[in-house]
Amino acid sequence: FGKVKTGQPAAAAGPNSSPAECNLVLLGMMGSGKSALTVKFLTKRFISEYDPLLEDVYTSEQMVDQQPVTVRVMDTCDQDGPANIERYLSWASVFVVVYSIDSMESFKRCQPYLHMLSLRGKTPIILLGNKLDMDPYRQVSQREAEDLASCFSCVFFEVSACLDFLSVQHVFFEAVRRVRRG
Numbered sequence: 001f002g003k004v005k006t007g008q009p010a011a012a013a014g015p016n017s018s019p020a021e022c023n024l025v026l027l028g029m030m031g032s033g034k035s036a037l038t039v040k041f042l043t044k045r046f047i048s049e050y051d052p053l054l055e056d057v058y059t060s061e062q063m064v065d066q067q068p069v070t071v072r073v074m075d076t077c078d079q080d081g082p083a084n085i086e087r088y089l090s091w092a093s094v095f096v097v098v099y100s101i102d103s104m105e106s107f108k109r110c111q112p113y114l115h116m117l118s119l120r121g122k123t124p125i126i127l128l129g130n131k132l133d134m135d136p137y138r139q140v141s142q143r144e145a146e147d148l149a150s151c152f153s154c155v156f157f158e159v160s161a162c163l164d165f166l167s168v169q170h171v172f173f174e175a176v177r178r179v180r181r182g
């Protein structure tokens, strides 16, 4: 998959057009699995060790509902929570806020992101619980995640970056659909 440098604004699509581009920004605590999800979506593979400080934008051409779309995924690593947000706020067409279902701490870290994003605009947001394969060690119930999602009018999914590809792909495709709906 191809890389492009961060910070390049994408050509903005008009509010009423069906954008053929989707700039997706992954946010959330370090270790929640943002890079593993990115790699899974782009390569169908689970890469267990990934440089935790690596932050990049990956571009891929996808077909979603028989329509082509250029999906750019910005895999962030915000070590101190939602600081330095300006670099992705204007770029993003959709946000995916990730936590790990076996880490209450990672779930709690979603709240400042959701709060900050909800103050800053109407860009769609997806709340994503990762590491569903760790269900026996679950610390975050589906119910409390649904409640948090509804507080911020966002949708909520649970997936695992190391299980089936289609569930992970579904989340990214839903992000594209939300961008298309405008």
Ligand code: GDP
Binding pocket: 028, 029, 030, 031, 032, 033, 034, 035, 036, 037, 047, 048, 049, 050, 051, 052, 077, 130, 131, 132, 133, 134, 159, 160, 161, 162, 163
């Ligand atoms: P990031 O800091 O949010 O980018 O997190 P990474 O993608 O680097 O993942 C952090 C750690 O969690 C790594 O050791 C991954 O192998 C592991 N990991 C990521 N996704 C999953 C998952 O779905 N299930 C399990 N069991 N481990 C995962």
Ligand code: MG
Binding pocket: 034, 035, 036, 050, 051, 052, 053, 054, 075, 076, 077
């Ligand atoms: Mg990472």
